[in-house]
Amino acid sequence: MQFAISDLIAGITVGLTILPQALAYSTLAGLEPQYGLYSSFIGGFIYALVGGCPEVNIGPTALLALMTSRHTGLGARSGPDYAILLCLLAGIVEFLMACLKLGALVDLISLPVTVGFTSATAVIIGTSQIKGLLGLKGGSGASFLDTIGSVFSNIDKVRIPDFTLGIASIIVLLALRKLKSFSFDSNKKVYKIINGCIWTISTARNALLVLITSCIAYSAQQSGPQPFILTGSVKSGFPRIGLPNFETDIPGANGTLVHQTFPDMVAELGPSIVVVPIIAVLGNVAISKAFGGAGLNPTKELIALSLSNIVGSLFSSFPVTGSFSRSAVNHASGVRTPIGGIYTGVLVLLAVGILTPYFHYIPKAALSAVIISAVIFMIEYEVVKPLWKCSRRELLPGAVTFILSLCLGVEIGLSAGVATDLAFLIHRSARPILSVAKSQTHSGLEYVLISPKHSLIYFPAIEWVRSGVSKAVREYGMIPVVMDCRNLNEFDFTAARGMGSLSKDLSAMGVRFFLLGAGSAIKMVLKEATGDSICTLETVDELESFAPNGDDNELKEVVAPLLKNRNNHKAEKRK
């Protein structure tokens, strides 16, 4: 019972957060406001049934709205068709990822790349809202740079009322956000109530702002011309229920409509069909990690996400995923079970049915302010300083992601960042550090000990190791070479073959080559790849039992008695 009340309160609080976000994000996605509402209720219902982490709220997010907006610019009629189809396809891809256990792919996205990616997205989303904030008309440009350019070329058309309202809204939102950390430290009941009020106001700040600015716009209209650009009429009533449209029409060159078949639509969506699910999974994993810890079943979470998208697409939803901000609200509101999502969903449905006429008066500048004051906290510059201090090369993938995301698009930026990271990883395997030192056995036989500082030697590394060993031979002369395999777990076949050639090369130069302490796995590969042509040692002292190389037979006859003498000498000493 107490759980149910906690869930009810949390559900309603999240609902008050999701409503203004839904309206704002659907504008960001290039769609009419009602589509944001349609996208907001299914996630809660599905997650309540399937999900495992009470805090997670699945619904529209700024990032996915931005990625959807790339495909909605073709017209008021076809835009939603593309967005809803993308939602279905993304859900199907997520389902496939769950079945093939490909959710682990997000492991390939390192922290610097994540930071570069979310920061770039925040900048892109923030800039895309500047027009709304300034009261400039027309859509955003195709890219970040276009948007900036378009703002500057239209700077003379700024509408003072919208601009004032927008800036004021941002200041109020940031102040209310800050307010949350403020509370009276007292046990008196009145202070507790005040603390509760502060928390509620701070948490529901977006809804409050939208309510107040709408009232301002409404009352201004009663006393004269409307000073603000408004959201305009939001379609009332429930969404059409059914499969997405698999065909649509887009405006052609000369004003006529061009029919687009399903393959045409898929071609238009292109890489988004893969990138949107990956981004969605990335977001979802990050959230369930943050709130659910290591106990969650990632496959189950992925299925909850995929069902939210697949079922959502039947209710005209655009692509959805877990929202970090709403999940945090859920957490702070004391949610206990995923049932909270049902209350959120019901609240959104009520709004769709009843509140839509009132959404007409919401000033666009207020919605822009809601988005901007949410995304500026996604810019994570704090991570740069520790990275600079301890691991500068990791800044590169982050910077690549950030810059390419801004200039060429977030998909390209993300892919390039991951590629940079993987290139480093491969380079690390391909160029193991070899520590080279001259050493001697107990009886004073000199040898070169080469220890690779890596746990496996695979194909990209073997040439490097070969030339490293050759260099060591040139430096230390014609004494036996011992490769230390005690910390090595594995050779692959290419590496084993390369070791064979190395051994042969050295042998031709009159230098013996040994592997020290090779494990059974390494020995087996060596046997198959080189046919036992390489000598292995268990301890360094076994070196002494190997005769010097064939060519040196004369030398051997000279050296052997000397060595024997030395051994005797040592043996005597020990006695």
Added chain:
Amino acid sequence: MQFAISDLIAGITVGLTILPQALAYSTLAGLEPQYGLYSSFIGGFIYALVGGCPEVNIGPTALLALMTSRHTGLGARSGPDYAILLCLLAGIVEFLMACLKLGALVDLISLPVTVGFTSATAVIIGTSQIKGLLGLKGGSGASFLDTIGSVFSNIDKVRIPDFTLGIASIIVLLALRKLKSFSFDSNKKVYKIINGCIWTISTARNALLVLITSCIAYSAQQSGPQPFILTGSVKSGFPRIGLPNFETDIPGANGTLVHQTFPDMVAELGPSIVVVPIIAVLGNVAISKAFGGAGLNPTKELIALSLSNIVGSLFSSFPVTGSFSRSAVNHASGVRTPIGGIYTGVLVLLAVGILTPYFHYIPKAALSAVIISAVIFMIEYEVVKPLWKCSRRELLPGAVTFILSLCLGVEIGLSAGVATDLAFLIHRSARPILSVAKSQTHSGLEYVLISPKHSLIYFPAIEWVRSGVSKAVREYGMIPVVMDCRNLNEFDFTAARGMGSLSKDLSAMGVRFFLLGAGSAIKMVLKEATGDSICTLETVDELESFAPNGDDNELKEVVAPLLKNRNNHKAEKRK
């Protein structure tokens, strides 16, 4: 002086090998025979000046001819233009690779991928020659499967004389090749001379076969209609000297010529501009490794290759690289310095000037036989057995390369093979083996020791490690967890952050988390990423100095005296 004679003999022997190959490979490349000759002399001259390994012979190869043939199908006039431009561009890309030290990229191609690739190429080249062997007219199909299909649909048009000549030629060539291993083991002069003859006949077998079959064709023509399909007239004289054509015309849809500008031509060449140099470098590296050992300067070799292509393109050459078969002939002929290449070049130039009229009578089936009996030895099935025995998963990249090369083209096959290999490499870094064991300190304090069997933990691995540790905690209960870092060289920032979260998660569960024997590099990253929130140990026994976790204070008061007792007990025992 002795060197000069050795080089002269080797140079001429290689020349006798390169002449029939040049004619055959230019047909394979879809070009008129003289282009093969034009491609055969520059490599020798350039390598004599720049190269470092006496054995290497740079010139046309079956593989590059095959890759060139993809761009020469557009017409007799434009075909050579594309081939020569590709030669220039490949040379420039090779030069860039040398400058940027990108020759190391071939390290990424593992042995199984190399084997899969060369075997697939051999099959493709071999099948492409079946038509010539059977006397079927018309070019080869676009792909391996097309070629097979086309042969079967035309099987009723097989010309018996060509077929007979072709099969006989193959048998003779294989027999003569086998002959080389046969020699009299005697010191008598007559046997030595016989051995020398056998070796010469075997080495110059291609030239001999071409000579004999031409004579047959010539004499047949004198006594009636020509029974064989002949090479036809080969353009006599030296090639045009000058830059390649940067514009050309190709046949359009309705028989007219369509003008192609430089960008059009580059677009047509497409990925070949990168793939051809990589294949060329791969071939060259393999040869200089086989004959030159580890002492060669790879950058110098790469520059020799790039100059051979760049300068070659001024003499109407198609892309060239080191030929394994001719380098082996060079080696077997006792070459001493790269000067040998000059004699080869001069011989080819003489042939271009004097012999071309006689090339008219070479039967096409004989050239097909030359190619087929060369490439069948490129199919390396022997490597499958040891791989199957010792490392089955390495068969996959090889199989992917082989099958996709056959079905979708060699570039796609090679790329997919390398990608498969790199995916394994990344997977290996992402999924380190964790050995988990319960252990205790000297004084009997129990802990879980987790040892990752990998030398570095990077971003793709950290989630895996986290869940592995969580699993260990569930299994072994609430005792301290110690991660063994003694064999670890490195954390990256993402991994260090993940360790921080893991430590926090465990701490919330009442389990203490320690890192054992972390090096200074790891400690620095940990400090910046987590702010010293993780305890590090130098030895396991330090564990005892850490109080059990806060929540367990009561337990501590009970356990501490017991531990103390045990310590005293042990200390007494030691005394």
